Amino acid sequence: MTRIKLCGLTRPEDIAAANALQPEYIGFVFAAKSKRAVSREMAAALKAQLSPQIQAVGVFVNEAPETVAGLLNDGILDLAQLHGQEDETYIQCLRKLTNKPLIQAFRVTDVASLANAQKSPADLILLDSGAGGTGTAFDWTVLDKFSRLYFLAGGLGPDTVGNAVKRFHPYAVDVSSGIETAGKKDPAKMAAFVAAVRKNDK
Numbered sequence: 001m002t003r004i005k006l007c008g009l010t011r012p013e014d015i016a017a018a019n020a021l022q023p024e025y026i027g028f029v030f031a032a033k034s035k036r037a038v039s040r041e042m043a044a045a046l047k048a049q050l051s052p053q054i055q056a057v058g059v060f061v062n063e064a065p066e067t068v069a070g071l072l073n074d075g076i077l078d079l080a081q082l083h084g085q086e087d088e089t090y091i092q093c094l095r096k097l098t099n100k101p102l103i104q105a106f107r108v109t110d111v112a113s114l115a116n117a118q119k120s121p122a123d124l125i126l127l128d129s130g131a132g133g134t135g136t137a138f139d140w141t142v143l144d145k146f147s148r149l150y151f152l153a154g155g156l157g158p159d160t161v162g163n164a165v166k167r168f169h170p171y172a173v174d175v176s177s178g179i180e181t182a183g184k185k186d187p188a189k190m191a192a193f194v195a196a197v198r199k200n201d202k
Contacts, residue, residue, distance in 0.1 A: 001166045002201045003172035004073060004194055005057060005151065008036035012049060017187040019051040021194045024172065026054055030071075030163055031061040035183065036176065044076045057081050057103065065090065069097035071187060080102055081126060091121050102200065103151065126174060129154035143168055158192035162200040185202040 006018055007027030018026050028043045029036045037140060038046070047056050055078040060068055062084035071077045081103040100107070104122035108114060108129065117125045127150050129138040137155025149171035152164055157178030164173065178188040 002170055002197055004197050005174040006058065006176075006179060006185075006190060006193075007057070007174055008034075008176040009046065010036055010038055010042070010179075011185070012046065013187075014015055014185040015046050015049045016056060016175045017185065017190050019049075021191060022051065022053060023194060024055065025057050025079070026050065027057045027059050027081065027174070027176070028077070029059045030063060033061075039077065040071060043071070044074075047076050055079060059083055062086065066099055068094060072098045072100040079124075081105060083126075084120070088121055105153075108142060110139075111142045114142060117150070118146070118148055124149065124151065124171070126151035126153055129175075140164065140168065144190060156193075158189055158196050161193055162196040165197050165200040166202075169201075 003022035003025065005025035005027055006023050008029050009018065011028050028038050028046065030060060031037055038097055050056060056069055057079045058068065058077040060083060068080050072080055074096045079101045083105040086104065094102065097112060101123040103124045103126050105126040105128055106113065106117040108127045125148060134185045150171040151174045152168065152170040153174035156164060156173055156175045161173055175193055179193050181189065
């Protein structure tokens, strides 16, 4: 089964739409430079409204391990997604502070760039085309012989995700800009995305 992550949620109405759709994951972005960034207080308030069946993922870019662990250990987040230059030493440090699952993101440029992802000590990996939230896809053909479970991200939307799921059966698909209209989450696009995944997940 391909799981679904709706990322970059920032408003109570985003949470309400997610609760109606029941994806496996939603994402809160903690990277200050992102237009989708939320504060600890915002994330806590939104998490309180989130269906208990949905796990909240925090997206971080080179954040202090103590900050990440604090959000995880306080129950505001269920998983952390590392989207910067975090290395094995960083992950080891974080593991000493929390036992919650970690996702490490990798920018895929060619087959060789998948080698680092294959070796990641994180619990799960995410394969993206860039820094995240760019709305562009990488060359998916490099995934043909990739064996590790992964989140697929980058350039996914209601019109493209079905083909990705049918062809690659990734562990999960991750979307942010592909379910937005004018920079805000669009409930209709969110519903269409989830429906496309479930329809093609055979």
